[in-house]
Amino acid sequence: MRGVRGGQARRPADRDGGRAIVCVGIDLAGVEHRETGVAILRDGRLARLTSAGTDDEVLALATQAGPGSTVAINAPLTRPLGRCCLDDDCPCRHDPGTRSRQLERELARMGVPTLATALLKVLARRGARVAAALRDRGFEPLEVYPFATLRLLGLPCQGKRTSRGRRRIYRAVRALVPGLRHPRASEHQLDAVVCALTARLWREGRTRAVGLPEEGLMIIPDVPRASHEIG
Numbered sequence: 045m046r047g048v049r050g051g052q053a054r055r056p057a058d059r060d061g062g063r064a065i066v067c068v069g070i071d072l073a074g075v076e077h078r079e080t081g082v083a084i085l086r087d088g089r090l091a092r093l094t095s096a097g098t099d100d101e102v103l104a105l106a107t108q109a110g111p112g113s114t115v116a117i118n119a120p121l122t123r124p125l126g127r128c129c130l131d132d133d134c135p136c137r138h139d140p141g142t143r144s145r146q147l148e149r150e151l152a153r154m155g156v157p158t159l160a161t162a163l164l165k166v167l168a169r170r171g172a173r174v175a176a177a178l179r180d181r182g183f184e185p186l187e188v189y190p191f192a193t194l195r196l197l198g199l200p201c202q203g204k205r206t207s208r209g210r211r212r213i214y215r216a217v218r219a220l221v222p223g224l225r226h227p228r229a230s231e232h233q234l235d236a237v238v239c240a241l242t243a244r245l246w247r248e249g250r251t252r253a254v255g256l257p258e259e260g261l262m263i264i265p266d267v268p269r270a271s272h273e274i275g
């Protein structure tokens with residue numbers, strides 16, 4: 045909870061020129077027939093929690109949130125530098141060094157494990173596709189990682205696949221997200237809420253980026269280093 049409710053937290057910018065600040069969190073599935081969680085925060089309060097399937101459904105939900113809203117996606121949105129694709133048999137692949145991005149290596153050094161982009165091919169291809177479609181519609185999507193957000197905020201982040209683990213995460217996130225009254229939320233919906241919360245922190249200037257601008261950045265909570273290096 046440190047960094048979110050701590051005394052040093054910057055004053056939240058609840059309003060932006062009188063318009064509500066809308067943040068959309070998307071826990072993107074690799075394929076359209078699996079559940080994609082979608083959460084929409086309006087001025088920090090959960091306004092919608094749902095699931096989507098196809099790209100069109102995902103894009104429709106983001107578009108409904110309106111221009112000026114911030115969209116945060118849990119999926120790799122870019123490829124490692126120098127890769128033209130993520131195909132294993134393409135000459136753009138050289139090992140080692142072309143499987144992961146700088147942001148994944150930085151997270152690993154911070155004690156936040158991730159999978160290398162090249163191990164998430166299917167999801168990364170969809171992430172790039174959805175991100176491009178969002179840019180065409182005037183959004184600039186952020187790449188986020190709910191596990192990293194929870195971990196860096198010092199919140200429970202393990203065991204989301206069990207109902208017990210999910211309940212622990214749910215209770216912790218509920219304390220930060222007014223309007224979250226969905227004890228039966230799926231793991232993907234819960235991840236989507238954390239994505240939207242990360243976008244909200246970004247709007248408040250309480251995040252930082254890891255990775256290389258020319259390769260791809262991930263937005264994570266800006267917390268004092270000690271809070272995630274201990275334990």
Ligand SMILES: [Zn+2]
Nearest residue numbers: 128129134136
């Ligand atoms: Zn290639």
